[in-house]
Structure formats: structure tokens, C-alpha cells
Amino acid sequence: GHQVGELQVVPVLRRVSHRRERGHASRLARPVGHVVVQDLLAAFGVAGVYNLPLRDYVQYSMRGASATGGGAPFEYATGWSMSAYELPSIVFPSFVGFGGATYWGGMPFTDYPNPFIGVIVALLALCGFVTRGDGNGVTRSFVGALAGIALLVALGRNFPIYGLLYHYLPMFNKFRIPVMVLVLFQLATAMAAAWGWGALVTVGAARGKGDLVDKIMAGAAIAFGVIGLVGLFGTEGLRGAYVNLALACKPQFPGEAARAAYAAFAHDLGKVSFLGLAMVLLAWFTRRGKFPVSLASVVALALLLVELWPVSRTVMQPTIGDPVARNLDIGRDDVIDWLEKAGPQGTFRVFYPEQEWYMDNRTSGFGIATVGGRHSAKTRLYQDLDDTRAQYRLPWLALINARYWVFSRPVAPTDIPTGWYAVLRQAYVGSAGVVYEYRLALPRAMLVGSWRVVPDTGRSVIDSVASVVHNPSVFTYLTSDPGIPSGAADSVGSANITHYGLHRVEVEVDAKRAGVLRLADLYYPDWKVTVDGKPEKMLRADHVFRAVAVPAGRHKVEFKFASAPFKQGLWMSIGCAFVALVLIAVGEWLARRPGALPPPPAAEGGAA
Numbered sequence: 001g002h003q004v005g006e007l008q009v010v011p012v013l014r015r016v017s018h019r020r021e022r023g024h025a026s027r028l029a030r031p032v033g034h035v036v037v038q039d040l041l042a043a044f045g046v047a048g049v050y051n052l053p054l055r056d057y058v059q060y061s062m063r064g065a066s067a068t069g070g071g072a073p074f075e076y077a078t079g080w081s082m083s084a085y086e087l088p089s090i091v092f093p094s095f096v097g098f099g100g101a102t103y104w105g106g107m108p109f110t111d112y113p114n115p116f117i118g119v120i121v122a123l124l125a126l127c128g129f130v131t132r133g134d135g136n137g138v139t140r141s142f143v144g145a146l147a148g149i150a151l152l153v154a155l156g157r158n159f160p161i162y163g164l165l166y167h168y169l170p171m172f173n174k175f176r177i178p179v180m181v182l183v184l185f186q187l188a189t190a191m192a193a194a195w196g197w198g199a200l201v202t203v204g205a206a207r208g209k210g211d212l213v214d215k216i217m218a219g220a221a222i223a224f225g226v227i228g229l230v231g232l233f234g235t236e237g238l239r240g241a242y243v244n245l246a247l248a249c250k251p252q253f254p255g256e257a258a259r260a261a262y263a264a265f266a267h268d269l270g271k272v273s274f275l276g277l278a279m280v281l282l283a284w285f286t287r288r289g290k291f292p293v294s295l296a297s298v299v300a301l302a303l304l305l306v307e308l309w310p311v312s313r314t315v316m317q318p319t320i321g322d323p324v325a326r327n328l329d330i331g332r333d334d335v336i337d338w339l340e341k342a343g344p345q346g347t348f349r350v351f352y353p354e355q356e357w358y359m360d361n362r363t364s365g366f367g368i369a370t371v372g373g374r375h376s377a378k379t380r381l382y383q384d385l386d387d388t389r390a391q392y393r394l395p396w397l398a399l400i401n402a403r404y405w406v407f408s409r410p411v412a413p414t415d416i417p418t419g420w421y422a423v424l425r426q427a428y429v430g431s432a433g434v435v436y437e438y439r440l441a442l443p444r445a446m447l448v449g450s451w452r453v454v455p456d457t458g459r460s461v462i463d464s465v466a467s468v469v470h471n472p473s474v475f476t477y478l479t480s481d482p483g484i485p486s487g488a489a490d491s492v493g494s495a496n497i498t499h500y501g502l503h504r505v506e507v508e509v510d511a512k513r514a515g516v517l518r519l520a521d522l523y524y525p526d527w528k529v530t531v532d533g534k535p536e537k538m539l540r541a542d543h544v545f546r547a548v549a550v551p552a553g554r555h556k557v558e559f560k561f562a563s564a565p566f567k568q569g570l571w572m573s574i575g576c577a578f579v580a581l582v583l584i585a586v587g588e589w590l591a592r593r594p595g596a597l598p599p600p601p602a603a604e605g606g607a608a
Helices: 010-022 029-046 048-059 086-088 121-130 137-153 160-168 177-202 212-233 235-249 255-287 293-320 336-338 361-367 380-388 394-399 460-466 565-592
Strands: 349-351 402-406 423-428 435-436 445-448 450-453 475-478 493-500 506-512 515-522 529-530 533-536 539-541 543-550 553-561
Touching: 029 048, 029 565, 048 565, 121 137, 121 177, 121 212, 121 255, 121 293, 121 380, 177 212, 177 255, 177 450, 212 235, 235 255, 235 361, 235 506, 255 293, 336 361, 336 402, 336 423, 349 460, 349 506, 380 460, 402 493, 435 553, 445 493, 460 475, 475 515, 475 543, 506 515, 515 553, 543 553
Parallel strands: 349 402, 450 475
Antiparallel strands: 402 435, 423 435, 445 515, 475 539, 493 506, 506 553, 515 543, 529 533, 529 553, 539 543
């Protein structure tokens, strides 16, 4: 049989290996060329549908527009920097606590051991990186460098490389959480683990003093034996040192939490020792032909699952929960039922004034718009509202169409801020809460006949709306000239939403004279507007809203989301995916031509 190491999942790597064996003059250029042409093409080209819109959005995001150069401030960007003393978490998942209350690492918080790959993957990856007999040296060097650089970048402010990239690599300052780059470290080690398994179970491999794999196995066996002895007899002696280290790294860390973290780490010692020794013995006997390779692969996979599954389950369980209880109506209650019938979608928003309810996205699952909600990369325009808390003041609540307010119980004038109670009217009382109607709430779409053009300078418009310098029902602030003269601050006509969807909004207007249609939805440049099918200039109103000038008479106005970067990225992804498939097909065809490739070399001492 062929060497197990030849069973690579990427045919290109196999072909590169064989061609190197043939001694091609371009044996270095070919692997590098494959990496550049195929890997980069796949990574950047096929992902164009994601990358181009994201690149476009960055300039309008709260993160991309928050510092000089369009990136996140350095201190903010490096908030989640892994500390060097967390590196043992690569093998011991509970070394610095398993997230939550037991975590004492260098980041503010985390829910899981970020760098963890497990002892089995680490051992296999080590063998994969140091053995290059199959001719994939350049590729393995690239993958090894990727793993090392990713690990160093994850250290963030605790190692110079992140700061260097932050200041000098274009667009890198938009990378906010250094520890997230560990996904590249884990990808690289997974690839190396596949190579390592091939090297470990190569039947008939050269053995003796010069065999590097056997040396690694021997050293690993000694290390795992020592870890096992410590886990059996030395845990009490380590307890004090571990707790002191945790308290030194995180002075405010509770002692009881440190002891709980140590109990989990002590359990890791025994598990790592057992699994490591089992893998060493499995590989040792398989290399000597005393264990079938196919059966060894199954056993190795079982050991891998024994190590990884408990960690994955601990991470996923709080999110997944009880599968029996999951259904489409999770979170539904009688208040949701009432709000669904309160009016067509797009005709009102809901405000939850109590505690942190305004950060909840629950109602969005039922198609009910709220004031607030949670998103980690809001637009800069909305973040301006959030920074000033303006959207929770009465004038802004009226302007953004917050027609219904939901409390957990009936409220009295003394229970809420001054002035709120006078503008509320009880609309529904249910077991899940009480709904009040905000009588000053304005319609989502309005025609206004009076405006002022104010350059986009900070948050002056937000403050002006909050202090009601002008009546928002007949007046608006614009950032550019609508092309028609501003008139008296009185009623101009009516505007009715006839269709409200995620990417398209239709409004019928009946204007007594020329005016501005203001839609109380977030402005973004990729929204386009037409009046009676004719493209018109999109205006920005009251700092955050969309608007358009309309002439007198009856008209149909359509707002439609049409992102040019998305379309360009989509076609780029389709084209690059096609090219990549063609390259793979051509490569396979060339590899299968008679005489194109020599048969793989038989392992020394193995069956042909």
C-alpha cells in the first residue's frame, strides 16, 4: 500500500510533493505559486461577496469611523489581548479558568479557552511541522509561519508585532480583538496535525537513533508521564502556587474562584497525561506494523473526540440549551401577540424603558421594530444617538416613531421620569407586561415643508432636536440642499407606507406643495430612492434619517437598498470560484495523464 502520508485532502499538495520528488528545477516556485494563485485567490476572491461590502461599511461603522485613519483606538483595539501566561491553555483548557467567573487571564472576560487545540492535535501538529520527507517543505513552512505569527498577534499589546501591524499595515487598525486571530493558529495546527498523523503511522519508517518522529514520541512519553505523576501525587503541592499566580495576575480575583479554577486544571493534568500516552503508544505500535493503520486512524479519531467534545459541549451548551425546548416561538408572550396585531409592519416602533431591555433583540424575531437593540458594529450615525442617549428622550422618541412603550407592570407618575406619564395612555394589560401608547409619536413617514440645511458637524442637530428648537412634525434638518425652497412650517400633505420590507419601502404621498419626505429609518449611502420611478437624490435628515424632495401632487416614492460593493463582490466570488474550480480540474487532468507523475515512492521496508 501507499504511505498514509500520501492521503492528503488537497490534491495540489500531493502533486507538489511528487513533482519535488522528480527533481523539477522549479520545485520551490511551484509550491509558492500554488499558494499564491490558489490559496490567495480562494481566500480573497471567493470571499469577495463578504469582503467588498465589509470594506465599504467600515467607513460608516462606529468602529471604522472612531479614530484617526478610520480605525479603532489602540487601547480599545487591544482590550482583548491574550497574555503570555495563557499559552498553556493550548493544551490545558482550564489553565486560567474555563471562562466566566473562573477566568483570571489578561482579557476583561471570556467564555472559553481561546487558544485551546488539545494535546492530541498539538502532538500531531508538532510531528507534521518537523517532518518533511514527502516534499511539502515550503507549504509546511508557510503554515508553520502562519501559526506562529497568529499566536504572536493574539498577544496584542503584550507583544510588539500587533502594534507594528496596527501602525503600518493598511486597514489593520480595524482589527479590534487580537485574540480572534487565533482561528488562523487553529486552522494551521489542524493542517499540520493531518501531516503529522501521516508521519506517525507510516509503516516501516526508518527507526533508530536518527528517527526524528521516534525521538519526539519518546520525549512526549516522558513529558506525559511526568504530568501524570504530578496529577496523581502533586496536586496539593501545586494548589498554593496556582492560586497565588492567579491572584498576582488578577488582584481582584476571588480566592474561591481561583480554587475552583485550580480544581478544573488538576483534572486537566490527568486527562492530558492519559490521552497523550495513549496517542504515543498507538503511534509507536502502528509505526512498527503491529497495529493496522485503518484501525489506528479510527482509534485516534476516538481519542480526539474524547478530548475535544467535553470542551466543545461546555462552550456550546449555554447557547444551545435544551434542544427539546427550542422552537420558532421561543420568547413569545401575550404582549408580543398584541403588538403583532397593533398595526402593519413599519408603522410603529416599541420602546422598553426598564433596565437593559432596550438592548434586547427578542422582538425583532417577530418582525417588531424596537428602539435600541443590540449590535456590536452599529453605524456611526446611530452610535452618536446612543452616546448621548438622545433616543431615550421624549422629542427623539416621538421623532423615531416609538408609538408603544412596554413596562413589566402598571406605572404611576412617581415611577418614571418627570413628564413621561402625561404623554402615555394605557393600551393593553397582559400577564407579560403593560403596553402604553405614546400619544406624541410621529408617523414613520412624514411630509414636511420647512427645513434648514446644516453641515454635518458633530452632534449639534441631535441636541437641537432634543431641545425642540423646531417642531419636528413640520420641520427637519438636512445636510444638503434639496433643490426646492423651504416654506412655512405647516402641514404639506400626507404620506402613507404601502409596503415595508427589509430592502424596499414604498410610500404614497399627496403633497399640497413641494416638500421633503422624511422616513424615520436609518440613513445609509447604499439606499437609493426614486420618485415615480425616476432616481432622485437621497437626503439625510435630522442626522440619522433618510429623506427625499418631492414636488406637489400625488407620487409614489420607493426606497431600495442597492449595494454596489455587494454586487461587485458577488460577481467576484462567482468568477473566482469558477476559476479556482477550473484550476483544480486542470491540475487533476494534468496529474492523471500517462507519464505525468511517477508512482509514489514506497516506504522503506513497507509493502509496495
